[in-house]
Amino acid sequence: MTTATAEHLRHSVWTTYVFSTDHKTIAKQYLAQGLFWIVVGGLLAGAMRWQLAWPDTKVPLLGEIGPEVYNMLVTMHGTIMVFFVAMPILLGAFGNFLIPLMIGARDMVFPRLNMLSVWTFALASLVMLASFFVPGGAASAGWTGYPPVSAKPVYTGVTWGINLWILGLALEFASFLMGGVNYLTTAIVLRAPGMTLARVPLVVWQQLTAAALFLLSVGPLIAGAVMLLMDRTLGTGFFSPELGGDPLLWQHLFWFFGHPEVYVVLLPALGFVLEVLPVFSRKPIFGYRWIIGATVVAAALSFIVWAHHMFISGMDPRLAMPFSVTTILISVPFAYLIFAMIATLWRGSIRFDVPMLWALGFLTMFIGGGLTGIFNGSAPADIYLSGTYFIVAHFHYTLFSTVFFGGFAGVYYWFPKMFGRVLHGGLGHAHFWLTLVFFNVTFFPMHHLGLAGMVRRIANPLQYDALVPHQWINVLATYGTLCLLAAQIPFAINILWSWLAGAPAANNPWNATTLEWAAPSPPPHLNWGARVPTVHRGAYEYSVPGEPLDWLSQDSAPPARTETGSPR
Amino acid sequence: MLNWLRWLPENVSTYGADVDAIIALIWYTTVVWLFLTFGAIGLFLVLYRRRAGRPAAYVKGERLGEALWVLVPVAVVLVLDLWLDFSGAPVWAKVKIERPAAALSIQVTGKQFTWEMLYPGPDGRFGTADDRLFLDELHVPVNRAIRVVLRSKDVVHSFFLPNFRLKQDMVPGREIEGWFQATKPGKYELPCAQLCGFGHSGMKAYLYVHPQDEYDRWIREQWS
Numbered sequence: 001m002t003t004a005t006a007e008h009l010r011h012s013v014w015t016t017y018v019f020s021t022d023h024k025t026i027a028k029q030y031l032a033q034g035l036f037w038i039v040v041g042g043l044l045a046g047a048m049r050w051q052l053a054w055p056d057t058k059v060p061l062l063g064e065i066g067p068e069v070y071n072m073l074v075t076m077h078g079t080i081m082v083f084f085v086a087m088p089i090l091l092g093a094f095g096n097f098l099i100p101l102m103i104g105a106r107d108m109v110f111p112r113l114n115m116l117s118v119w120t121f122a123l124a125s126l127v128m129l130a131s132f133f134v135p136g137g138a139a140s141a142g143w144t145g146y147p148p149v150s151a152k153p154v155y156t157g158v159t160w161g162i163n164l165w166i167l168g169l170a171l172e173f174a175s176f177l178m179g180g181v182n183y184l185t186t187a188i189v190l191r192a193p194g195m196t197l198a199r200v201p202l203v204v205w206q207q208l209t210a211a212a213l214f215l216l217s218v219g220p221l222i223a224g225a226v227m228l229l230m231d232r233t234l235g236t237g238f239f240s241p242e243l244g245g246d247p248l249l250w251q252h253l254f255w256f257f258g259h260p261e262v263y264v265v266l267l268p269a270l271g272f273v274l275e276v277l278p279v280f281s282r283k284p285i286f287g288y289r290w291i292i293g294a295t296v297v298a299a300a301l302s303f304i305v306w307a308h309h310m311f312i313s314g315m316d317p318r319l320a321m322p323f324s325v326t327t328i329l330i331s332v333p334f335a336y337l338i339f340a341m342i343a344t345l346w347r348g349s350i351r352f353d354v355p356m357l358w359a360l361g362f363l364t365m366f367i368g369g370g371l372t373g374i375f376n377g378s379a380p381a382d383i384y385l386s387g388t389y390f391i392v393a394h395f396h397y398t399l400f401s402t403v404f405f406g407g408f409a410g411v412y413y414w415f416p417k418m419f420g421r422v423l424h425g426g427l428g429h430a431h432f433w434l435t436l437v438f439f440n441v442t443f444f445p446m447h448h449l450g451l452a453g454m455v456r457r458i459a460n461p462l463q464y465d466a467l468v469p470h471q472w473i474n475v476l477a478t479y480g481t482l483c484l485l486a487a488q489i490p491f492a493i494n495i496l497w498s499w500l501a502g503a504p505a506a507n508n509p510w511n512a513t514t515l516e517w518a519a520p521s522p523p524p525h526l527n528w529g530a531r532v533p534t535v536h537r538g539a540y541e542y543s544v545p546g547e548p549l550d551w552l553s554q555d556s557a558p559p560a561r562t563e564t565g566s567p568r
Numbered sequence: 569m570l571n572w573l574r575w576l577p578e579n580v581s582t583y584g585a586d587v588d589a590i591i592a593l594i595w596y597t598t599v600v601w602l603f604l605t606f607g608a609i610g611l612f613l614v615l616y617r618r619r620a621g622r623p624a625a626y627v628k629g630e631r632l633g634e635a636l637w638v639l640v641p642v643a644v645v646l647v648l649d650l651w652l653d654f655s656g657a658p659v660w661a662k663v664k665i666e667r668p669a670a671a672l673s674i675q676v677t678g679k680q681f682t683w684e685m686l687y688p689g690p691d692g693r694f695g696t697a698d699d700r701l702f703l704d705e706l707h708v709p710v711n712r713a714i715r716v717v718l719r720s721k722d723v724v725h726s727f728f729l730p731n732f733r734l735k736q737d738m739v740p741g742r743e744i745e746g747w748f749q750a751t752k753p754g755k756y757e758l759p760c761a762q763l764c765g766f767g768h769s770g771m772k773a774y775l776y777v778h779p780q781d782e783y784d785r786w787i788r789e790q791w792s
Contacts, residue, residue, distance in 0.1 A: 066766075067767065067768070148723045148724070155722060155723050155765050245741075247740060248739060282624040284626065284628045287628070287634070288629075290630070290635055313739070314739045317660070321653075321657050331649055332642060332649070335641070335645040336639075338605070339642060342608050343629060343637060346616065348625075352617075363609065367606070375594050380659035381587065383734065384576075385591075386735060447572065452577065455728065459769040463772070466577060466757055540628075543624040543625070
């Protein structure tokens with residue numbers, strides 16, 4: 001062990017748990033914050049659904065919700081779930097935890113920058129949380145923050161709420177920019193001997209693609225956010241037509257970022273599922289290189305589809321068909337990824353452990369969301385469907401499946417490695433089945449509400465004659481939401497109880513091939529003992545004919561050849 | 569519950585049936601794919617569940633011959649996608665681009681949280697003394713092409729006529745044109761479809777479609 005390493009190992013409680021530069025501790029700090037925000041975002045959704053089912057009645061613990069508060073709930077639920085749940089958990093926690101371990105590195109290449117990134121995120125969380133308590137309340141202009149509603153306090157009555165919302169998002173972007181630089185650099189320069197790019201596990205490829213997407217797309221939105229903040233505070237008019245500005249400029253900037261952002265969230269979760277499927281099918285992933293290719297193609301296409309969010313925005317209607325074509329083309333690489341997942345099951349030896357259930361839940365629910373995307377991608381169909389609950393149903397089938405089904409696949413799969421404890425299987429099964437059922441009870445009927453003409457972001461459906469006969473669907477969806485929230489209780493019990501008193505986990509409980517399972521559970525500081533592992537093969541060598549075991553770890557030495565000059 | 573097309577509200581516009589036909593085309597196509605993919609997944613999960621003494625096949629799917637199992641369905645998806653998209657292009661053009669010469673123009677202005685419907689009056693020109701403004705009610709004759717000039721005084725609103733399959737955002741600083749032609753007299757809801765502030769919920773107007781003689785009578789009453 002080098003002296004530098006020994007020095008690195010000397011640390012107090014303070015530097016171990018709080019201001020730590022260890023990628024695994026930082027991962028857990030992101031995870032803890034993400035889990036906190038899930039509770040907030042979930043309860044906001046519960047309050048929204050209560051208001052929609054039983055308008056203007058008292059919500060338990062909150063009291064009556066008026067339209068102002070409802071708009072805040074809508075706005076903050078969306079903002080929190082995308083930027084403060086999906087990103088910290090899928091990228092912050094799993095990107096940090098997995099990338100160094102899976103490529104055989106001791107830590108991130110810039111550990112201090114990594115620490116700065118998580119604490120910048122904590123500051124962003126604090127600012128966003130504070131925005132609930134300032135006079136005028138939290139932001140209420142929608143998570144998309146369209147000006148002029150968002151640009152002048154007089155239109156919403158919200159003053160500091162939206163300023164802090166912009167500031168909180170800016171800090172969040174800064175945090176994930178630092179994280180992204182770290183992910184990309186680490187994966188390029190710190191791969192273990194033998195870990196060629198063609199042997200890097202798919203989840204790492206997905207994380208890197210997501211990081212690159214974020215780096216390339218967020219710039220215009222940061223410029224837009226600065227302009228919006230200046231419009232609000234300094235009286236500039238970037239988005240005010242009476243001062244020569246244009247509200248549509250924001251929509252272009254927002255969605256130029258917004259569509260890639262969807263894939264920033266999607267790709268890591270897709271990566272979890274791509275890791276879990278081969279392990280529990282005991283079979284190589286179907287078409288490793290093709291999957292990487294499809295991912296890169298989808299990422300590239302995501303930069304030229306943004307205006308499909310704006311078909312009816314007032315942009316030149318002749319732009320709709322070109323964007324409709326690019327949008328519909330993006331379903332091709334995703335169709336590849338989905339079919340490759342299904343093909344991985346073909347002739348496997350499938351076992352239904354809890355991570356596999358979540359992975360299959362992701363696969364099926366995401367197919368549902370992908371298919372409704374075809375409706376929205378068609379410009380003429382979108383004339384009717386845009387801005388209705390059909391869209392709400394669509395993006396929850398894609399995003400909920402990504403963040404929760406994909407995310408839980410990751411949590412249940414890597415929990416033993418992260419915390420060195422085994423999760424309870426029975427509670428895991430209960431959590432999965434209840435979530436699957438009540439997710440569908442909540443969101444499937446929203447397709448019908450949308451088709452029936454219910455527009456988004458209204459606080460009281462009973463104000464519309466056409467919706468009164470359909471109110472029972474709103475009530476049904478609300479019962480679904482309340483049960484869906486309750487269905488998370490087994491999960492909360494499971495992680496707390498297992499973390500404190502669960503059975504110790506073996507190093508490789510799933511008989512998986514990737515490098516993180518070669519480290520102890522949980523891995524010590526700097527991950528590996530005296531030397532980092534050497535990689536001999538690709539990441540998905542399951543059921544190789546003629547081998548005694550049905551898995552070959554990436555670092556197990558080939559029997560025929562021995563390495564020369566490297567005593568172990 | 570199962571057939572989504574039955575959930576659409578009654579269509580009373582000339583082009584609404586074309587929009588519905590596109591939605592129907594996509595509905596039938598995607599339902600087939602839903603059954604195909606769910607069927608394959610279900611079948612594989614049953615057939616290839618773990619069985620003692622039956623190892624998984626070592627198939628990597630890297631070679632072109634294997635990859636074709638996936639690439640062929642992907643090619644079918646591509647062809648269907650393009651087919652759906654190009655089937656939709658004429659409908660989009662009909663609703664949003666090729667506006668027919670309209671006998672009647674109405675200026676619709678959104679402001680927090682009402683709709684101002686401005687009629688040009690007998691001289692057919694805006695900005696003259698005989699213009700008349702109506703709040704939250706729009707009156708049009710049946711079977712005539714109506715041109716609406718959509719504007720906003722403050723924030724982005726959206727002009728949505730569910731029964732006509734027409735939606736168009738109204739953006740301050742712009743005049744955006746839309747059109748529709750009703751096929752059936754009646755009273756139809758016109759909700760705002762874009763979050764426009766605390767009064768967004770409930771910001772709605774009514775569109776009254778009159779038979780021609782009834783419309784003429786309404787005009788005479790208003791401009792007498």
